[in-house]
Amino acid sequence: MTETDIERDVDEAQTAALELAKLGDEERSAALYEIADAIEARTDEILVENETDVEEGERLLEDGEYTQALVDRLKLSESKIEDIAEMVRSVAEQDDPLGKTLSARELDEDLELYKVAVPIGVVGTVFESRPDALVQIAALGLKSGNAVILKGGSEALHSNRILFEIIEDAAADAGIPDGWAQHIEAREDVDALLEMDDAIDLLMPRGSSAFVSYIQDNTSIPVLGHTEGICHVYVDDEADLSMAEDIAFDAKVQYPAVCNAVETLLVHEDVADEFLPAIADRYETADVEIRGDERTRDIVDVEAATEADWDTEYGDLIVSIKVVDSLEAAIDHVTAHGSKHTESIVTEDADRASAFMRSLDSASVFHNASTRFADGYRFGLGAEVGISTGKIHARGPVGLEGLTTYKYHLEGDGHLVATYAGEDAAPFTHREFDGEWTPGRLSDE
Secondary structure, three states: OOOHHHHHHHHHHHHHHHHHOOOOHHHHHHHHHHHHHHHOOOHHHHHHHHHHHHHHHHHHOOOOOOHHHHHHHHOOOOHHHHHHHHHHHHHHHHOOOOOEEEEEEEOOOOOOEEEEEOOOOOEEEEOOOOOHHHHHHHHHHHHOOOOHHHHHHHHHHHHHHHHHHHHHHHHHOOOOOOEEEEEEOOHHHHHHOOOOOOOEEEEEEOOHHHHEEEHOOOOOOEEEOOOOOOOOEEEEEOHHHHHHHHHHHHHHHOOOOOOEEEEEEEEEHHHHHHHHHHHHHHHOOOOOOEOOHHHHHHOOEEEEEOOHHOOOOOOOOOOEEEEEEHHHHHHHHHHHOOOOOOEEEOOOOOOHHHHHHHOOOEEEEOOOOOOHOOOOOOOOOOOOOOOEEEOOOOOEOOOOOOHHHEEEEEEOOOOOOOHHHHOOOOOOOOOEEOOOOOHHHHHHO
């Protein structure tokens, strides 16, 4: 794709974004149901294209270029495609994020100011190998009235192509403006996008910290980054150890290839002798490789952890374990080595749980729950564009609300600034009130 092609695609996205923002929720949601139905109807085609990606991935796995975790993320099945379609429907069923009055203030009699939720505009996304990511992002973009530019990983090229074709066709049949979704494939196209600060309103990269930093360092477009998840579970000395075992197992084994899987398990020294043999046996049944610090290895026979392990997102059936002598030591370790994604404490002591949750600067902090709950669908957001480990403008799983901004609407009745200036200036009332903005509402009363 040439630079001219990219510029054309972005221009089309800009035009479509303006049209999309004017569509009602009923139209946008109807298109999502059409997309979900089309995905299910064309399952066989999707699986054929996905198999091409998986076969190439397995070849590169044998050559040592891919990991097993990456290949696992690539694979689709009939049940996964059903889940993708249901995810699209769940987005359609969410409340309309647009047009909500976020605040209402009377400036003076019949002069009312409304802060109203609106789409961001054109959102550029670069994401990893999971083919369902393309569908998630497109669905959230459509529901929130945003045009989306989609750049998936080359390892999922054929899967992404067929899924994009299905989405584009179904949306067009439902009356969605052409150009609202754009699919780019070449890596050099990303560099071209980075220079289009006058046309693209937000970039959302999903990948390593190095990749997200590269995006941030090479563009003036606002960037909402989704980086690695170095997540922790801390087993406190006041933990229910049976519960702790279940949580530590679920957080690692239920789906190890995703960013909210636990990578480091921290265990209080007072329960280590009892807890570590039990969790090590449980992990062994699931072929989890354990890497432990010296104190862990004094209790269970595992590989030695290196300093690099504490800063590694494995994305695989590998976990590092460290024995700590206090809650404060656990907090210090997470602060030093975490990626501000998701942490969990297992304890029956509410005060310790509160201290842990208040002390950590992570997007999600849990008590007595698996880190795997850090997910837009599980949070009731319908789906997510990514999980933001930053603080502006959205944090944690970024769903529909994270894809909106706001504008101010002022309803007056011939009001002039001159009335409120000079020696005889009229005062403002600046009174907050409850109410929804509707165009011309004062003239209708």
